[in-house]
Amino acid sequence: MGDRTGEQLGAYTVVAHVADGSMGSVYEARHSETGERVAVKVLHPEVASDAVAVQRFRREYETAKSLCHAYIIDPRDFDVTAGGAHFMTMELLEGEELSLVLAREGAMRRARLVRVVSQLALALHHAHSHGVIHRDLKPDNILLCAGTHGDEVRVLDFGSVKLQAESGPKLTAFGTTLGSPYYMSPEQAMGKLDLDSRTDVFALAAIMHELATGQVAFPGDSVAAILKRIADEEPPPVSTSSPDYPWSFDDVVKQGLRKDKVDRFGSTMELANAMLRALGLEPDVERWARTPVRDIERALEASPAAVTPASSPPFAYPSSIPAAPPMRDARTARMAIGVTWAAALVAAAWLILS
Ligand SMILES: Nc1ncnc2c1ncn2[C@@H]1O[C@H](COP(=O)(O)OP(=O)(O)O)[C@@H](O)[C@H]1O
Ligand SMILES: [Mg+2]
Numbered sequence: 533m534g535d536r537t538g539e540q541l542g543a544y545t546v547v548a549h550v551a552d553g554s555m556g557s558v559y560e561a562r563h564s565e566t567g568e569r570v571a572v573k574v575l576h577p578e579v580a581s582d583a584v585a586v587q588r589f590r591r592e593y594e595t596a597k598s599l600c601h602a603y604i605i606d607p608r609d610f611d612v613t614a615g616g617a618h619f620m621t622m623e624l625l626e627g628e629e630l631s632l633v634l635a636r637e638g639a640m641r642r643a644r645l646v647r648v649v650s651q652l653a654l655a656l657h658h659a660h661s662h663g664v665i666h667r668d669l670k671p672d673n674i675l676l677c678a679g680t681h682g683d684e685v686r687v688l689d690f691g692s693v694k695l696q697a698e699s700g701p702k703l704t705a706f707g708t709t710l711g712s713p714y715y716m717s718p719e720q721a722m723g724k725l726d727l728d729s730r731t732d733v734f735a736l737a738a739i740m741h742e743l744a745t746g747q748v749a750f751p752g753d754s755v756a757a758i759l760k761r762i763a764d765e766e767p768p769p770v771s772t773s774s775p776d777y778p779w780s781f782d783d784v785v786k787q788g789l790r791k792d793k794v795d796r797f798g799s800t801m802e803l804a805n806a807m808l809r810a811l812g813l814e815p816d817v818e819r820w821a822r823t824p825v826r827d828i829e830r831a832l833e834a835s836p837a838a839v840t841p842a843s844s845p846p847f848a849y850p851s852s853i854p855a856a857p858p859m860r861d862a863r864t865a866r867m868a869i870g871v872t873w874a875a876a877l878v879a880a881a882w883l884i885l886s
Contacts, residue, residue, distance in 0.1 A: 534577075535549055536549075536557070536559060536574060536617075537549060537559070540564070540613075541561065541572055541574065541611070541613055541617060541619050542609075542611045542613060542619070543563055543564055543565065544561035544562060544563055544564065544570065544572055544621065545561060545562050545564055546559045546560075546561045546572065547559070547560045547561055547562055547569075548560045550571060551629070553573070553672070553689065555573075555575060555576065555579055555585065555588075555589065555592075555689075555691050556573045556574050556575045556576055556579070556589070556619075557573070557574055557576065558571055558572070558573045558574075559571070559572050559574065560572075560624055561621070569624050570608060570621040570622060570623070570624050571621065571622045571623065571624040571625065572619050572620070572621050572622075573619060573620050573622065574617055574618070574619040575589050575617070575618040575619070577617075580616065580617070580618050586618055588691055588692075589618055589620070589691065590610060590618075591693070592620075592689070592690045592691040592693065593607050593610040593620045594610075595664055595690045595693050596622075596690045598662065598664075599658060599659055599662055599664060599690075601654075601655055601658045601659075602654075602655075602684075603651045603652070603654055603655035603658075603684070603685050603686060603687060603821075604655050604658065604659070604686065604687050605622055605623070605625075605675075605686050605687065605688045605689075605690075606622060606623040607620055607621070607622045607623075608620075608621040608622060608623070609621045625675050625677055625686055626677060626678075627675035627676055627677035627678075627684075627686065628675065628676055629671065629672055629674065629675060629676075630648075630671035630672075630674040630675070630676055630685075630739075631670070631671035631672045631674075633671075633676055634671055634742060634743070634746065638746035639743070639744060639745050639746035639773075639774050640743045640744065640746075641776070641829075642744075642776055642777065642811060642828075642829075642832055643825045643826075643828035643829040643832055644682065644683065644825055645740070645743045645744060646807070646808070646811065646813065646820050646828050646832075647682050647683060647820060647821065647823065647825055647828060648676070648683050648685055648743065649736070649739075649740055649743070649804055649807060650804055650808075650817045650818075650820040650821035651683070651684070651685040651821045652669075652674065652685055652687065652736060652739070652800070653736065653800040653801055653803060653804035653817055653821075654800075654801075654804075654817060654818065654821055655685065655687045656669070656687070656729075656732050656736060656800040657799060657800050657801050659687075659732075660729040660732070660799065660800070664690070664693050664694075665693060665694045665727060665728065665729055665731060665732055666687065666690065666692070666693060666732050666735075667692040667693060667694055667720070667727065667731060667732070668689060668691065668692035668712075668715075669687070669715060669732055669735035669736060669739070670712050670714065670715045670735065670739070671739060671742070672689075672712065673687065673688045673689040674686070674687060674688065674739075675688055680824075681822070681823070681824035681825065681826075682824060682825035682828075683825075694727055713755050713758045713759055713762075714738065714748050714749070714750060714751075714758060715734075715735040715738045715739065716735075716759070716762055717730070717731040717734035717735065717762070717793070718734070718762055718763050718791045718792075719731060719793060721759040721762045721763055722763065728793070729799065729800075730793035730796050730797075730798070731793070732800065733788055733793075733796050733797050733798075733799065733800055733803055734788065734789060734793070734796060736788065736800055736803060737749075737784075737785050737787075737788025737789045737796075737803060738750070738788075738789060740784075740785050740788065740807070741767055741770060741785050741789070744770045744774050744777050744781070744785070745770050745773050745774050746773075747767075747773070749767040749789065750762045750765070750767065763791065764791075766786065766789065767785075767789070769782035769785075769786070770782050770785055778810060778811065780809075780810035780811075781807065781810045781811060783810065784803070784806045784807050784810045787803075787806070788803050801817055804817045805817060808820060811832060811835065812832070812835025812836050813828075813831055813832070813835060
């Protein structure tokens with residue numbers, strides 16, 4: 533991927549490379565006249581030659597633009613240069629991908645998790661109530677910005693969205709928009725077309741598991757192995773590796789990860805409220821999303837759930853998954869995933885159906 537530093541993109545001059553994603557590269561840029569600093573996402577040239585991907589990129593912009601929310605990225609403009617580079621500008625965030633924070637710091641303490649998950653639940657609920665399903669929620673697509681009282685999340689990358697009114701994956705380009713399989717819902721893994729907001733509920737529960745344990749919920753060294761786990765297995769309960777989290781929290785994650793979407797929480801708000809109750813906090817997602825982490829910490833210490841675990845586990849959890857190291861750091865692995873996607877999906881479907 534060539535570096536565009538120094539290039540002119542419309543009215544913007546590219547100043548520095550920020551990060552690469554699966555669809556494009558993100559740079560810091562400056563408006564040539566006003567000097568305003570923005571982030572600019574430029575479609576990878578090999579992706580820009582695919583008409584479906586270009587259409588998707590424009591829709592990513594339009595969708596995110598229509599969702600004006602504190603915890604969702606705020607796009608500005610969309611343009612194409614004379615040389616054919618498609619780009620969108622956005623607010624420039626001084627943040628860090630949640631995936632990088634997890635890789636460096638491992639499991640998150642409860643207070644920080646409460647704040648982050650509450651904010652994510654609000655962002656997704658907002659999207660869902662506007663008929664938008666994200667479909668590619670994962671730590672790479674979540675930015676954590678440092679606020680005065682703790683993290684301020686931004687959900688990025690609406691490049692895989694499905695609008696509720698759509699019947700099928702019309703705009704899915706082969707090998708480009710299908711993201712990381714780790715956070716895929718079982719219905720996505722099986723290639724079902726009638727996805728709804730409960731697909732994002734599943735991804736959020738998988739992220740909760742990872743935040744609380746530092747381990748991906750469904751590890752595996754191939755796409756097929758990961759998808760098979762998603763379809764058939766349950767991750768080990770959070771409290772076995774992170775004893776700070778009560779058994780009642782295990783139950784919440786477990787319900788969020790139910791294979792059949794009808795058994796999951798109906799919305800991300802229900803999931804977040806259940807999490808708050810499990811930790812002995814008042815079920816008020818808006819409140820905890822903006823409460824300073826220190827105050828959440830105090831509230832948790834004072835809560836009954838922190839003193840006595842809510843209940844004994846009623847039975848031994850089937851924990852057939854060995855604690856494998858998360859295979860999620862390599863971007864090259866993700867590229868490989870894109871390429872091997874079709875073959876893997878066929879293999880996984882075969883495994884699931886057999
Ligand atoms: N507005 C922004 N400000 C700062 N960094 C950003 C911004 N948008 C994206 N990024 C960084 O660029 C990466 C790729 O962006 P993303 O929208 O996910 O692209 P892709 O669709 O190619 O995956 C993100 O994971 C994030 O680290
Ligand atoms: Mg991305």
